Amino acid sequence: MLGADGLNLAMMIADSGLIDTAVNELMAKTQLMLIAENRGMKTSVKNHLLKWRGQVKKRMTNVCETERFQQELTLYQEVIHWDEDTFFQKIPEVLKKLEWHSAFYTTARQLCEQKKNLRNPMFPHYFCDQWYNSLSNALKQAQVMELEVNKDKLLDDLYQRIETLHSMDEMTDSEDEQSIRRLWNMAGAKLGRVDLTVMKKHAEFLKKHKEIQKIAESLGRMASEVDDPDLQQASAETLQLVEEKSDEATDDIVGVHQNDDLNKMLPNETLFLAHPELEVIFYKHLVDKRLLNYRMQGKARTLSKVATTKSANSQVNIEKGPFVVCIDASGSMNGFPEQCAKAIAYALMQIALAENRDCYVVIFSTQVITYQLTKQDGLREVCDFLSYTFKGGTDLELALSNAIKMMHSDTYKNADLVVISDFMAPKPSREMNDEIESLKARHNRFHAISLSRYGNPQVMEIFNHCWSYYPGIIGRLMKIR
Numbered sequence: 001m002l003g004a005d006g007l008n009l010a011m012m013i014a015d016s017g018l019i020d021t022a023v024n025e026l027m028a029k030t031q032l033m034l035i036a037e038n039r040g041m042k043t044s045v046k047n048h049l050l051k052w053r054g055q056v057k058k059r060m061t062n063v064c065e066t067e068r069f070q071q072e073l074t075l076y077q078e079v080i081h082w083d084e085d086t087f088f089q090k091i092p093e094v095l096k097k098l099e100w101h102s103a104f105y106t107t108a109r110q111l112c113e114q115k116k117n118l119r120n121p122m123f124p125h126y127f128c129d130q131w132y133n134s135l136s137n138a139l140k141q142a143q144v145m146e147l148e149v150n151k152d153k154l155l156d157d158l159y160q161r162i163e164t165l166h167s168m169d170e171m172t173d174s175e176d177e178q179s180i181r182r183l184w185n186m187a188g189a190k191l192g193r194v195d196l197t198v199m200k201k202h203a204e205f206l207k208k209h210k211e212i213q214k215i216a217e218s219l220g221r222m223a224s225e226v227d228d229p230d231l232q233q234a235s236a237e238t239l240q241l242v243e244e245k246s247d248e249a250t251d252d253i254v255g256v257h258q259n260d261d262l263n264k265m266l267p268n269e270t271l272f273l274a275h276p277e278l279e280v281i282f283y284k285h286l287v288d289k290r291l292l293n294y295r296m297q298g299k300a301r302t303l304s305k306v307a308t309t310k311s312a313n314s315q316v317n318i319e320k321g322p323f324v325v326c327i328d329a330s331g332s333m334n335g336f337p338e339q340c341a342k343a344i345a346y347a348l349m350q351i352a353l354a355e356n357r358d359c360y361v362v363i364f365s366t367q368v369i370t371y372q373l374t375k376q377d378g379l380r381e382v383c384d385f386l387s388y389t390f391k392g393g394t395d396l397e398l399a400l401s402n403a404i405k406m407m408h409s410d411t412y413k414n415a416d417l418v419v420i421s422d423f424m425a426p427k428p429s430r431e432m433n434d435e436i437e438s439l440k441a442r443h444n445r446f447h448a449i450s451l452s453r454y455g456n457p458q459v460m461e462i463f464n465h466c467w468s469y470y471p472g473i474i475g476r477l478m479k480i481r
Contacts, residue, residue, distance in 0.1 A: 251298030321415030365392030423455030
């Protein structure tokens with residue numbers, strides 16, 4: 001073998017500490033960390049950086065998959081497996097292939113023009129060694145450029161998220177770290193002044209009408225009152241013997257890499273010692289940890305703590321499903337009822353953030369529009385939903401049908417369906433009632449919040465719990481059942 005294996009070259013450069021240095025530089029930015037400290041967002045920033053670290057490492061590794069590097073790496077891998085005689089015969093062809101796409105071409109041509117090199121049996125090894133260095137430098141330069149571009153994008157994203165959350169100071173609880181983390185994940189989309197004004201308006205409406213907040217809190221508590229062992233999970237730690245891959249174990253030879261371990265050195269490295277003029281190259285490689293070594297790998301067993309969950313009857317977390325909030329967007333809901341409906345949905349989103357639950361909003365009139373408020377870029381969904389103008393007719397069965405389709409999966413175990421309407425609609429069909437009863441048996445709950453005195457009582461009968469809130473000069477809250 002005339003030179004070092006180049007197949008893992010991109011991975012070696014990506015693992016060389018470049019990314020860790022970039023992360024440390026970002027973490028050390030005084031302004032960024034001071035902002036994070038002021039909002040209790042330090043954990044969110046760190047988690048975001050760790051996630052970015054994995055993503056940028058993959059992008060940097062993929063740099064070598066560009067056509068330019070792939071052609072040269074393929075050629076290099078072919079040449080290093082030739083013997084010396086084949087190398088001297090085919091080197092003119094190699095130079096021609098390098099001419100158009102390799103930074104090593106000029107150096108390669110100069111080396112081959114020196115006639116003394118073409119008579120030295122160690123020249124092929126030296127040539128491949130220089131070629132490897134050139135490839136390594138070119139890849140490193142390309143990866144550093146990729147890293148810098150991604151660093152700039154990351155900084156823009158971090159400052160934008162922090163700015164968005166600062167703009168929501170009056171709308172969020174800065175002491176609730178879990179809510180802050182989920183809001184951080186939702187703050188990927190940049191919000192304009194109009195968007196923030198809309199959110200602030202509904203947050204202030206919610207603070208003013210505390211009865212609405214009480215309804216939302218009652219809905220949130222119900223998921224914790226379920227008595228089902230399948231939904232009760234207590235975290236635990238157990239000691240287990242874990243088998244992990246280790247480079248220290250010497251079970252198998254899995255490749256070749258550069259190091260300074262004389263015990264694992266490839267035999268052809270000693271050829272440098274056979275010629276006094278090349279002996280200095282050997283010692284330079286030894287000092288620089290660039291001797292070709294066998295890469296060994298095996299499995300080592302260590303005793304580790306493993307996090308598990310188990311069923312328990314006390315001190316447990318209940319597995320809570322999402323909120324599915326169906327909101328009547330018909331013309332009869334326009335005005336104050338519309339504000340109440342949006343405020344309830346906004347309050348349920350805040351509870352979902354605190355309890356690590358998803359929150360979907362299904363707006364229905366004669367058609368259905370769905371928003372997922374707690375997904376990535378969820379704040380954009382929140383603003384779009386809050387800006388929607390209510391109009392049209394009422395098709396309650398269409399909304400229930402869409403919600404039931406969503407709830408027929410294990411993701412929706414222990415979920416809450418909340419219908420907010422004036423309930424001036426016909427009674428749902430028997431088939432719909434049967435579907436609802438089957439979902440109730442799976443611990444899904446169906447809630448109704450009526451914003452009118454004139455709702456159809458037969459419609460209200462299909463729900464587990466019903467509230468009536470009649471907006472007006474004297475608002476009052478009454479739980480029917």
